[in-house]
Amino acid sequence: MKVGIIGGGAIGLLTAAYLQPHYEVTIYTRRREQADLLNKQKLRLCKQGKEQTISVHAVPFGQEEIKADVLFITVKQYDLAHVLARLKDVPFAATLVFLQNGMGHLRLLTEWEERNIVLGVVEHGALKRDDRTVEHTGVGKMTLSLFQGRLGQAEQLLNRDIFDFPMEYTEDWHTMLTNKLVVNAVINPLTAVLRVRNGELLRVHEYKEMMELLFAEVREALALLDGEAAWQRIVSICAKTAHNRSSMLSDLERGRKTEIEAILGYVIGAGKERGISTPLCQFLFYAVKGMEQNE
Incomplete structure (x- = not known):
């Protein structure tokens, strides 16, 4: 083949x-x-x-x-x-x-x-x-x-x-993509803005609080049916990849464009369609876009 x-x-x-x-x-x-x-x-x-x-x-x-x-x-x-x-x-x-x-x-x-x-x-x-x-x-x-x-x-x-x-x-391709999107939407922007490896989001109490706040907004914007399972998936992947740099952080460190528009941009758009406000997502979206310009 x-x-x-x-x-x-x-x-x-x-x-x-x-x-x-x-x-x-x-x-x-x-x-x-x-x-x-x-x-x-x-x-x-x-x-x-x-x-x-x-x-x-x-x-x-x-x-x-x-x-x-x-x-x-x-x-x-x-x-x-x-x-x-x-x-x-x-x-x-x-x-x-x-x-x-x-x-x-x-x-x-x-x-x-x-x-x-x-x-x-x-x-x-x-x-x-x-x-x-x-x-x-x-x-x-x-x-x-x-x-x-x-x-x-x-x-x-x-x-x-x-x-x-x-x-x-x-x-079920829709659930498959949604599950990955939720993980990327929470881990990638935070690690990119904070400039930390994935595991730091769990190790530092304040960073984990940020994760939980961001996830709550993503969950509502995407109308997730099983929020607890989605959160446990994020925590599990974050722990398994503790020593890794997210792709978004790596892109910024190498002066490359990120996929923030395909990730948080999609979440923001989904929220707008449902009449859901997404201030944290928008804050991180613009933060990463600005960092792209300055790298």
């Missing part, structure tokens, strides 16, 4: 590292320099103090026709519209797997009514060290859910047991 991965960030490289031994994988990068480096020096996976190199095929996105049975789109939310505009020639039978944070990308998929589309959530900890190196900082799972069409050859992925890279399936 041919697997394509659009995006040479942490999740794209991590997915390629684990799938390459089992499938024919091609990584489509934004820059030619990264593609050349991956082809010449191979992909390097770091985990628990050990390293391994993996041969991969990489090409700059748009420079080669995509011939994939399953195509993972791992770019950030804000790059997705640009990528979708250039995917019209992907084989019709291919299954497109979207691995974005937040839920803002759902509106972009309305133009792809007849395509096989799968939505995914990644709970692994991954850190891109350089253009060819990804560190697997925490083993989690990838959950997939059919959005429309059929799974196609993506079903093979769910039937293969890959050590330290499990994949699961759920029928």
